[in-house]
Amino acid sequence: MKEFKYDISVIGGGIVGLAAAYKLQKKYPYLNIVVLEKENELAFHQTGRNSGVIHSGLYYKPGSYRAKNCVDGRKQLVSFVKKYSVKHDICGKIVLATNHKEKEKLSELKQRGEQNGLINLEIIGPEKIQEIEPFAKGIAALHVPESGIVDFKGVTNKLAELITEINPKSKILTSCEVLDVNEESLITTIGTINTFHSVFCAGLFSDRLSEKDKMNPDLRIIGFRGDYYDLEDHAKEKVKHLIYPVPNPEFPFLGVHFTRMTDGSIECGPNAVFTFKREGYGKTDFNLRDTLEALTFSGTWRLFINHWKFGWNEYRRAFSKRLFLKELNKMLPDLKMSDIKVGRSGVRAMALGKDGEVIDDFKIVKNKNNIHVLNAPSPAATACLSIGDEIVKQATKSFNLKKNKC
Numbered sequence: 190m191k192e193f194k195y196d197i198s199v200i201g202g203g204i205v206g207l208a209a210a211y212k213l214q215k216k217y218p219y220l221n222i223v224v225l226e227k228e229n230e231l232a233f234h235q236t237g238r239n240s241g242v243i244h245s246g247l248y249y250k251p252g253s254y255r256a257k258n259c260v261d262g263r264k265q266l267v268s269f270v271k272k273y274s275v276k277h278d279i280c281g282k283i284v285l286a287t288n289h290k291e292k293e294k295l296s297e298l299k300q301r302g303e304q305n306g307l308i309n310l311e312i313i314g315p316e317k318i319q320e321i322e323p324f325a326k327g328i329a330a331l332h333v334p335e336s337g338i339v340d341f342k343g344v345t346n347k348l349a350e351l352i353t354e355i356n357p358k359s360k361i362l363t364s365c366e367v368l369d370v371n372e373e374s375l376i377t378t379i380g381t382i383n384t385f386h387s388v389f390c391a392g393l394f395s396d397r398l399s400e401k402d403k404m405n406p407d408l409r410i411i412g413f414r415g416d417y418y419d420l421e422d423h424a425k426e427k428v429k430h431l432i433y434p435v436p437n438p439e440f441p442f443l444g445v446h447f448t449r450m451t452d453g454s455i456e457c458g459p460n461a462v463f464t465f466k467r468e469g470y471g472k473t474d475f476n477l478r479d480t481l482e483a484l485t486f487s488g489t490w491r492l493f494i495n496h497w498k499f500g501w502n503e504y505r506r507a508f509s510k511r512l513f514l515k516e517l518n519k520m521l522p523d524l525k526m527s528d529i530k531v532g533r534s535g536v537r538a539m540a541l542g543k544d545g546e547v548i549d550d551f552k553i554v555k556n557k558n559n560i561h562v563l564n565a566p567s568p569a570a571t572a573c574l575s576i577g578d579e580i581v582k583q584a585t586k587s588f589n590l591k592k593n594k595c
């Protein structure tokens with residue numbers, strides 16, 4: 190069995206792992222860092238299957254990590270993609286109210302956004318909505334000019350490139366799965382990695398890897414699949430930028446929305462259905478261990494009981510194009526069955542507490558040698574560089590890192 194030696198290992202080749210490794214490498218260029226990714230490419234799971242939206246920081250509870258890191262992370266991300274020419278567009282978005290109840294919530298949302306430091310938020314009427322999104326129908330909307338779209342996979346690959354540019358001894362190893370965690374080594378599918386410290390950014394498997402590191406996380410990761418439909422070429426003119434519904438504060442997801450992607454395609458979605466396989470992108474995918482772990486956890490059942498109606502409706506919609514379209518028609522009444530085709534899917538890592546409560550803020554924990562990103566839900570892709578700073582802060586202290594190699 191081969192052996193390798195590195196100062197720090199980062200487990201997970203998603204955008205959070207790469208941002209953490211990049212920020213560590215930038216601050217401590219002498220460190221030999223290795224990123225270990227089990228797939229044969231980076232950003233294969235959540236990062237490469239998300240909506241591609243640069244979130245502004247509108248929705249999150251003021252003072253939460255998500256609010257702070259989203260706003261700071263967005264600013265850093267926009268500078269980064271401009272500097273390194275990664276595909277993006279700060280095209281703005283509208284949050285569309287289609288009835289009076291939703292309209293009332295817009296001012297609350299605007300206030301929250303302003304508390305989080307967003308600028309130029311504006312509540313607009315049907316005429317201005319028409320100007321921005323000619324096919325959208327609403328009685329009012331919140332215009333959010335700081336939102337945008339980006340190629341998150343492109344960002345991840347650029348971060349990887351920069352790491353090895355700073356220190357050619359650092360490595361990005363794909364097709365390398367971490368199987369077990371020992372005191373100062375990791376057992377992987379390609380051999381043993383001897384390492385003083387590790388930073389775990391394993392997304393859908395964050396809880397399992399923390400257990401392997403002898404921690405007892407007070408949460409369980411449950412996979413929630415999100416399916417998208419694509420607009421057919423002839424219907425693409427119906428969406429110019431980003432159109433979001435007014436979110437229901439009782440649910441952890443933003444609701445199905447319309448997104449223009451950086452490759453010019455237009456996606457509608459994602460819904461949110463419990464999945465029987467953490468990395469299951471097909472509607473009938475199943476994994477016994479994932480299912481047993483989810484269904485033997487009390488929090489899952491509490492979540493099901495508390496939100497059974499929402500869950501049931503999402504499930505029906507997952508199997509019915511007609512019902513999916515009905516939801517989309519609330520914002521775009523002119524959209525027809527022939528305008529949409531089945532697209533891709535992504536699975537969100539949703540962290541649940543034992544009481545069924547959705548843990549919606551970012552969660553980073555430490556033990557003696559290592560750091561674990563236990564929860565990095567949306568907008569973690571937007572916030573990745575700010576999360577990277579947080580990891581550097583924690584690593585500097587607990588790994589006792591010095592500016593210069595001594």
Ligand SMILES: Cc1cc2nc3c(=O)[nH]c(=O)nc-3n(C[C@H](O)[C@H](O)[C@H](O)COP(=O)(O)OP(=O)(O)OC[C@H]3O[C@@H](n4cnc5c(N)ncnc54)[C@H](O)[C@@H]3O)c2cc1C
Binds near residue numbers: 393
């Ligand atoms: C449908 C959907 C839509 C979203 N939309 C947005 C959006 O528009 N904007 C936004 O900011 N955020 C969005 N998000 C959230 C965002 O994508 C995630 O918060 C972010 O990608 C998390 O990144 P990550 O690196 O933690 O996880 P991931 O991208 O899942 O990366 C984790 C990596 O760890 C690897 N791994 C796991 N176990 C091991 C192991 N044992 N050994 C080696 N490697 C391992 C996995 O293979 C994976 O590549 C969305 C998410 C989803 C699913």
